[in-house]
Amino acid sequence: MTEKTSPLRVGLFVTCLVDLMRPSVGFGALHLLARIGPSLDVLVPDQQTCCGQPAYNSGDLVSARTLAQNVIETFEGFDRVVVPSGSCAGMIVKHYPNLFAIEDPWRARADSLAQRTWELTSFLAEHLDLNDTGAAFAGTATYHDSCAGLRELGVKHQPRRLLATVEGLTLNELADSESCCGFGGLFSLKYPDVSGAIVDQKAQAVENTNSDLLVGGDLGCLMNVAGKLKRRGSKMRVFHIAEVLANLTDACGIGEDQDA
Amino acid sequence: MSNPIPPGHEPQCHDFQAGAKKALDNKVLQALLERTLKSGFQQRRLNAKARLPEYDQLRDQARDLKNHVLDNLDVYLERFEAQLTKAGGHVHWAKDAAHAREIILKICQDAGAKTVSKGKSMIGEEIALNDFLDANGVVPIETDLGEYIIQLRHELPSHIIAPAFHLSKEQVGETFKEHHTHLDQDRDLSEPSVLLGEARAELRDKFLRADVGITGANILIAETGTAMIVTNEGNGDLTQSLPPVHIALTSIEKVVPTLEDATLILRLLARTATGQEQTVYNTFFTGPKRQGDLDGPEAFHVVLLDNGRTDLLGSEFRDVLRCIRCGACINHCPVYAVTSGHAYGWVYPGPIGAVLSPHFVGLDEAHLLPSASTLCGRCEEVCPVHIPLPDLLRHWRTRGFAAKKGGKMQRLGLALWAQLARRPGLYHAVMALGVNGLKLMGGKRGAFKSLLGAGGWTKTRDLPTPQGGTFQARYRKGER
Numbered sequence: 001m002t003e004k005t006s007p008l009r010v011g012l013f014v015t016c017l018v019d020l021m022r023p024s025v026g027f028g029a030l031h032l033l034a035r036i037g038p039s040l041d042v043l044v045p046d047q048q049t050c051c052g053q054p055a056y057n058s059g060d061l062v063s064a065r066t067l068a069q070n071v072i073e074t075f076e077g078f079d080r081v082v083v084p085s086g087s088c089a090g091m092i093v094k095h096y097p098n099l100f101a102i103e104d105p106w107r108a109r110a111d112s113l114a115q116r117t118w119e120l121t122s123f124l125a126e127h128l129d130l131n132d133t134g135a136a137f138a139g140t141a142t143y144h145d146s147c148a149g150l151r152e153l154g155v156k157h158q159p160r161r162l163l164a165t166v167e168g169l170t171l172n173e174l175a176d177s178e179s180c181c182g183f184g185g186l187f188s189l190k191y192p193d194v195s196g197a198i199v200d201q202k203a204q205a206v207e208n209t210n211s212d213l214l215v216g217g218d219l220g221c222l223m224n225v226a227g228k229l230k231r232r233g234s235k236m237r238v239f240h241i242a243e244v245l246a247n248l249t250d251a252c253g254i255g256e257d258q259d260a
Numbered sequence: 261m262s263n264p265i266p267p268g269h270e271p272q273c274h275d276f277q278a279g280a281k282k283a284l285d286n287k288v289l290q291a292l293l294e295r296t297l298k299s300g301f302q303q304r305r306l307n308a309k310a311r312l313p314e315y316d317q318l319r320d321q322a323r324d325l326k327n328h329v330l331d332n333l334d335v336y337l338e339r340f341e342a343q344l345t346k347a348g349g350h351v352h353w354a355k356d357a358a359h360a361r362e363i364i365l366k367i368c369q370d371a372g373a374k375t376v377s378k379g380k381s382m383i384g385e386e387i388a389l390n391d392f393l394d395a396n397g398v399v400p401i402e403t404d405l406g407e408y409i410i411q412l413r414h415e416l417p418s419h420i421i422a423p424a425f426h427l428s429k430e431q432v433g434e435t436f437k438e439h440h441t442h443l444d445q446d447r448d449l450s451e452p453s454v455l456l457g458e459a460r461a462e463l464r465d466k467f468l469r470a471d472v473g474i475t476g477a478n479i480l481i482a483e484t485g486t487a488m489i490v491t492n493e494g495n496g497d498l499t500q501s502l503p504p505v506h507i508a509l510t511s512i513e514k515v516v517p518t519l520e521d522a523t524l525i526l527r528l529l530a531r532t533a534t535g536q537e538q539t540v541y542n543t544f545f546t547g548p549k550r551q552g553d554l555d556g557p558e559a560f561h562v563v564l565l566d567n568g569r570t571d572l573l574g575s576e577f578r579d580v581l582r583c584i585r586c587g588a589c590i591n592h593c594p595v596y597a598v599t600s601g602h603a604y605g606w607v608y609p610g611p612i613g614a615v616l617s618p619h620f621v622g623l624d625e626a627h628l629l630p631s632a633s634t635l636c637g638r639c640e641e642v643c644p645v646h647i648p649l650p651d652l653l654r655h656w657r658t659r660g661f662a663a664k665k666g667g668k669m670q671r672l673g674l675a676l677w678a679q680l681a682r683r684p685g686l687y688h689a690v691m692a693l694g695v696n697g698l699k700l701m702g703g704k705r706g707a708f709k710s711l712l713g714a715g716g717w718t719k720t721r722d723l724p725t726p727q728g729g730t731f732q733a734r735y736r737k738g739e740r
Contacts, residue, residue: 014731016681020695021724023731030740044735046688049681055674057635057654059661063678070682147636176298180594184634186670189716191632194280196720197598198634201294227721230707255724258704 007041011078013071013117015088016050017219018240022254025219028246029084029120036128047074053091054186056099065099065106072096072109080127081117084242085218086149087185089119094152119149120242121217125158135247136167139212142174143241144202144225146218150178159217159241166244172209183224195224203228206236213249214238226255276628279603288428293597296425301591304535305642311537318528323646325521326582329513330573336482336515337564343485347547349560357387360565364389364474364507367561368398371505373471379489379496380404381476382420382585383509383565385607386620389474400474401466403495405459412439418601420608421533421587426600429455463495473499473557477510477545478529478585479522480562486546487562488522490529490539497543506557508545511565513581525584528644533586568619576655580615582645589639589649595632604629611639611649618656627665630656692730699728 010033014026026044033042052067071092075081083089093114100107124130141163149155163171182188182198202225206214214229214236216222226238237253252258283289309315329336341351354360360383368376376393378384378400390400390411402411406423410416412435417423424432433449436458449455475496477487487508489496500506516522530536549556572581590596590610601609605626606617614629630653639649660666680687702708702725710718717723 019731020691021726023727023729023734026731026735027740034740044732046732046736047684049684049687050677052678052681055678057657058631058666058670058674059654059657059659060671060674060678061658061661063674066678066682070684147634147638151637151641178638180634180636180638182594182634184636187631187634189714190667190670191277191280191595192716192719193277193284194595194598194632195634195717197284197290198594199721201598223724224721227707227717227723230722231720252706252727255707255722257706 005039007039009077009079010040010042011075011081012042012044013048013051013075013081013083013088013092014044015083015085015219017223018084021223022219022240024248024251025084025240025242028240028242028248029082031246032120032124032130032133032242033082035132035134036130043078045074051088051091053088053095056091056095057185061099068092068096068099068110069106072106072113075113075116076109079116080123081113082120082123083117084120084240085220086119086146086153086155087218087220089117090148090152092117119153119155119158119217121158121162122153122155124245125161130162131165133162133165133245133247135165135245136169137213137244137249138168140170140172140210141213141215141244142172142206142209142211143177144174144181144206144214144216144221145177146216146221147178147180149217155217159215162241162245163215169244172211174209175205181221181225183221185220188224196228199224199228200232203232203234207232207234212237213244213253215241215244217241219254222254226253230255274605274625276599276603276605276632279605280599280632283599283603288431289426289600290598292426292428293600297591297597301534301587305532305588305591306535308531308535308537312527312531315528315531318524319644319646322524322528322584322644323582325516325524326513326584326645329516330578330581333512333515333573336517337512339482339517340480340485340515343483344487344547344560344562345485347485348550349485349547349562352561352563354563354565354567356567357565360387360509360563360567361389361392363563364509365393365396365398367505367507368393368472371472371559373398373505375399375401375466375470376472376474377467377470377499377503378402378404378407379473379475379491379499380407380423381474381509382417382607383476383511384474385417386511386567387509387565389509398472401463401470403463403467403493403499404491405456405493405495408459408463409435412436416602416607418609419587419590420585420612426602467498467502470499470503472505472507473501473503474507474509475499477508477514477562479525480510480515481517481519481522481544482515483518484546486519486544488542488544490526490542492534492536492540494541497541500543500545501555501557504558505561506545506548506559507561507563509563509565511567512569513583529584529586532588532642532644572619577615577619577652579647580612580649580652582647583612584645585612586644588642588644589647592638592642594634594636594638599632604632611653612647615649615652615656618659623656623660623663623665627656627660627663630654630660631666688730688732692733695726695730696728699726702726
C-alpha cells in the first residue's frame with residue numbers, strides 16, 4: 001500500500017506584465033503545471049499585483065517594501081511559488097531579503113519566500129524533472145537568455161532542456177545570446193534612444209539565425225525585441241517559452257497582427 | 261572636502277541623454293564600437309580566461325586580498341611610506357584634486373621644469389593635471405599613444421585603458437596632419453604602424469628634453485615601498501627613467517601588502533583587460549637612482565591621492581575601492597557599446613564611471629549616470645574582483661530618489677503605482693479597464709506604431725498591444 005502524501009501547494013505569481021499584456025503566458029504555465037497531475041495543487045491567488053521591481057530599481061525603497069510585503073503575505077501559505085519570469089523571480093529571490101533589516105520581522109518572511117520561489121523553467125526542469133510536455137512545433141526557434149534569470153538565478157540549460165521535448169522543434173543558438181536586449185524595465189522609457197539602439201543589435205542577431213520563432217522567458221524583453229523585429233519588417237514570430245511548451249503557438253505571437 | 265569640477269575640466273557633456281544622442285548619430289563611432297568590443301576586448305578576455313584554468317579562483321583571491329587591504333588600509337599605506345622613504349623616495353599625501361595638483365606643481369617648480377613627459381594616468385585625468393600644469397607654465401606631454409592623440413584633440417579619454425577608443429585610424433591621421441605641420445601634408449597615414457611610427461618620432465625628442473616625468477601606478481607594494489606600472493608601449497619606462505625627477509601619481513587603494521600579492525593582481529589585470537597573458541612592460545620603481553645604478557631619476561616622489569576615497573571606505577560604495585581599473589565592465593556594458601565614453605561626461609565611463617562620477621562631482625551633476633544602465637549584470641559577471649556594480653548603481657539611485665533627483669513624473673508615477681498595487685481589488689479593476697481600453701484602440705493590430713505617452717519607445721520600435729482581458733479577470737471567470 002502506498003502512503004498518501006498531501007499535494008505540494010503551488011502558488012502561481014503571473015507577474016503584472018503577463019496579467020496585463022499576455023494572459024496566455026499565465027494559462028500556458030497553468031497548463032504545464034497541470035501536466036504533473038495530482039501531486040501539485042496549483043492556485044493563482046487574487047491578492048497578487050506587482051513584485052515592486054520598478055520601484056526598487058528606481059531607488060524608491062519605501063514603495064518597493066510595500067509591494068514586497070503584499071507579495072510576501074499573498075504567498076505565505078504556499079509550499080512553492082512559481083513565476084514565469086526570471087526578472088520577477090530574481091527580484092523575490094535575490095532582492096526581497098535586502099529590503100528588510102536583519103532585526104525586522106519581515107526579513108524572516110522575505111527569506112522564507114525567497115527560498116520557496118522558483119522561476120518557471122527551473123521549476124519544471126529541475127524541481128519537477130518534467131521530460132514530456134506533449135508540445136509540438138514543426139520549425140526552428142532561437143532563444144534569448146534574459147539577463148536577470150541568467151545571472152541572478154542561473155537559468156540557461158533549463159529552457160533548452162524543455163525546448164528539446166517539443167516535437168519537431170530545432171533550436172538555433174543565437175550569437176551573443178547572453179547580451180542584454182536593452183529593455184531594462186523603466187530604462188527603456190527613460191533612455192528610449194539608447195534602449196532602441198541596443199535592441200536593434202539584438203534584433204539583427206535574432207534575424208541572422210533565420211528561425212521561425214524567437215523564444216524567451218521574460219515578457220518584458222520579448223515585447224522589446226518583438227517590437228523591434230516588427231519595426232524592422234521581420235516576419236519572425238515571438239513567444240514566451242510557457243506558450244511554446246503549452247502548445248499555444250497557433251495563436252498570435254507577441255506583436256503579431258490578428259489577421260496575419 | 262568635496263572636489264568640485266576642476267577648472268578647465270568641465271564635463272564635455274552635462275547631460276547623458278544629449279551625449280548619448282550625439283554618439284548614436286555618429287555612424288563612424290557606431291561602426292567602430294560594433295567592430296571592436298565583441299570580437300576585440302570581449303573575445304580576447306574569453307580566450308585568455310580559457311587558457312588559465314585557475315582564472316576564477318584568482319578572482320576570488322583578488323577579491324579577498326583587496327578586502328583585506330581595505331580593512332587595513334592605514335597599516336599598508338604607512339608601511340609603504342616607511343619603506344619608500346628608506347629607499348630614498350618621498351611620499352606626499354594629497355587629500356583632494358586641488359591638493360594633488362599643488363604638490364605636483366611645487367615639485368616641478370622646484371626642479372625648474374619647463375616640460376614634463378607623462379605616462380598614461382587616470383588619476384592625472386581625475387585631477388585634470390594637464391590643464392593645470394599648462395596654465396602654470398609647465399608644458400605636459402602625453403607619451404601614451406592614445407593619451408597623446410586625445411591631448412592633441414583636447415578631449416577626455418573615452419575608455420580607461422584605451423583613451424582614444426572612440427577614434428578611427430583615419431581620424432587619428434587627420435589629427436596628426438593638423439598638428440604635425442612640419443611634415444609632408446600628403447604623406448600616407450592609412451596604416452596604424454605608420455601612425456605609431458610618427459607618434460614615436462614626435463615623442464622621442466620630447467622624452468629626452470623633459471625635466472620631470474609623471475606616471476601613474478597600477479600597484480603599490482607595501483613590503484618594499486615599490487610602485488609599479490604596466491604599459492604596452494614602454495613609454496612608462498622612458499617617462500620614469502630619462503628625466504631627473506620622477507613623480508608617480510596614484511590613489512590610496514592601489515596598495516597591496518607584498519610582491520606576491522602584486523603578481524596576483526597582474527595575472528588578472530592583463531587577461532581581463534586586453535586578453536594578454538601579461539602587459540608588455542611591467543615596470544617596478546623603488547626609490548631614485550642608487551649609487552652604482554646606470555640609470556633612473558635623481559629624485560622619486562609618490563603622490564597618494566585620497567579625493568574622497570576614505571569617504572567611500574565608510575559608505576555603501578566600499579566595494580568599488582577593490583577596482584583594479586581593467587575596463588572589463590566597460591567592455592561588456594550594452595549601454596557603453598552604443599554610447600561610448602564621452603556621453604558619461606567625466607573621466608571614468610561605463611558602469612565603473614557611473615558609480616565613481618556621482619561621488620567625484622556630486623549627484624546634482626551626475627544623477628543620470630546610475631540610471632543609465634539596464635542592470636543586466638554583465639559588468640559584475642566579468643569583474644575580476646567581484647564588484648557588485650548593479651547593487652552600487654542601485655545605491656546611487658536610492659540616494660538620488662531620496663534627494664528628489666530624476667523626473668517628477670517618474671516619482672509621481674511610481675508613487676501612484678505603489679498605492680494602487682497595494683490595493684489588489686482596486687488595482688485589478690483599474691488595470692482591467694486600462695487594458696481593455698488599449699485593446700480597443702489596438703483592434704486587430706498586434707502592435708502600436710505610435711502611442712500617446714510611449715513616444716520614446718515607439719520612435720524606434722513598435723509596442724505590442726495587450727492580448728485582451730487581464731489574466732486575473734479571465735481566470736476568475738473560469739478560463740484555464
